[in-house]
Amino acid sequence: MKKTDIVDLLNKDIEGEHAAIIQYLMHAYSMGEGELSCEIEAIAREEMRHLDFLAETVVELGGVPSFHRGEMRMSGKDVASWMKNDVLAEVDAITMYEEHIKLIPDTKIKRLLERILSDEKSHHGDFQKFVSEAKEEGLKDISGNKQDKVTEILNWGIEHEYTVIIQYLLHSYLAPNDHMRKEMQDQAINEMQHLGWLSEKMVGKGGRPRIEHSKINHAVKPSGMLNADIKIEKAVAAKYDEAAKEVTDPKLKKLFTRIRDHELYHVKVFTDLKKTIKD
Known part of the structure; x- marks a missing residue:
């Protein structure tokens, strides 16, 4: 074979x-x-x-x-x-x-x-x-079909987290060295936490998590991978910041702010990593 x-x-x-x-x-x-x-x-x-x-x-x-x-x-x-x-x-x-x-x-x-x-x-x-x-x-489905601005934001976040989990794992497997591989996998694990937090919030708000992903970056060169990862993290951090200002629920506001700070951390990690990588 x-x-x-x-x-x-x-x-x-x-x-x-x-x-x-x-x-x-x-x-x-x-x-x-x-x-x-x-x-x-x-x-x-x-x-x-x-x-x-x-x-x-x-x-x-x-x-x-x-x-x-x-x-x-x-x-x-x-x-x-x-x-x-x-x-x-x-x-x-x-x-x-x-x-x-x-x-x-x-x-x-x-x-x-x-x-x-x-x-x-x-x-x-x-x-x-x-x-x-x-x-x-007698366990039942406790999720619902509520659709409002909050569930829309939550499902946007779930889609993003799922997308970058796949993207970072793919980039980790194609990474040229163990250091980049570990960093990519560490950030993917952090995004998995976010996915769980947002999905649980969605159910708590009477909605149903929609775990679907958007377009995945399939760059092969390390610099291309990291450029794509930095770009998406910057855009998403701004979106979480906007969401935190938009919602009125204090717990949800705190969650979005926390995830935003994590995404900004990822930007710094990927930026530092890029300085050490050669194609």
Whole structure:
């Protein structure tokens, strides 16, 4: 099997992990705070780790990680229905990893996929248990369909955060050295925090998080990556500043101001990083 064929298979795995992450986070945010939502977020973090393993392997093979998102199952009006969909997502993952393990001849990659497969089988059991727990507790969708200026601003923020998470992760995998890679991943983690904060606020305000991304920068040269990252952070910091002045809710105003300050910090990090990088 050619390296390019292995890359294609691994990118399908990445796309599946990507879909699972967003599906599980949407379910966790929409059921509100509690033990079950925390457990689901923990599983989503494990899927993020899988994505990281796979993306690094793709780069080692000379490929570029795919950040297209696979198919999600978002139907269902109560948490038990969502958990059934999450069980099915794990069935899909198990089936795909078992198939790819058979197809890929590389021993090291087989071992990685077997390790991920073990996690997916565990997740499958977890979600089966969550179906019963959700039924017993009568857990419901607490998000709503409210649409006003505040939910519009929140969904704008969610879209931005999701976009830069993907962009910074992609740039981290293509970075020329470990220092840039770590900095990009650190800022991506910070943006993941923002995504969670904004999504939880959205549900609290009676809205529904819309986790969709806008255009991703696919620059290959480090300077091009960092120029794009600096540009988007400057624009977004200004937008969060504007949002903080526009809303009247003190807690929301404080949140937007905090995120604005983080984005300005990112500008400084990327600017300093640019001085150390050569194309």
